[in-house]
Amino acid sequence: AQKITQTQPGMFVQEKEAVTLDCTYDTSDQSYGLFWYKQPSSGEMIFLIYQGSYDEQNATEGRYSLNFQKARKSANLVISASQLGDSAMYFCAMREGRQFSGGYNKLIFGAGTRLAVHP
């Protein structure tokens, strides 16, 4: 069964430093998508970055990059130059790739990592 594991319940980082949030996944599919979302205390789920299983390059979106190691089934999020506004919950999620057997937008989420950025 598909599963997402985020082993860090909480992380601290100093402002302007880089931080890596860990995510490992388990799937038997060859085609799948991996997501990272940020959820501030307001509750909205903000899309950060997406990596497809067949993408050869690691995805980047501004200060966010995804360290995709397919053989190790890991998809770590790297935030460069942390800002105070980065303090939030961060969720890793996976979408099944079997679009013809009902996968579609059924995402499996990890438990999340709470990031605190200190000045």
Next chain:
Amino acid sequence: KAGVTQTPRYLIKTRGQQVTLSCSPISGHRSVSWYQQTPGQGLQFLFEYFSETQRNKGNFPGRFSGRQFSNSRSEMNVSTLELGDSALYLCASSFQGRTNEKLFFGSGTQLSVL
């Protein structure tokens, strides 16, 4: 381009009542999915709609239902509310729900059942 819009933002209901939540996807997006978020269970998939048809359903009782209109707007309904239905309900949209598409969420509806 407007994002995913969910209304209302907050709801307070009592046990036994029913509730309807609304979601307007990003313009051009035809796939709408719903998720429930609770402190105990985390984020769980409820169902997904595409072209007014439910394509996938999570493991929730029949009290949870939904529908999608021709303009891709979606509603979800919870009947006979229970205390355990208190949660943040999130709606998400993408173009077609294919593997390589990004998925965008709304701000959610916070439901409290008293």
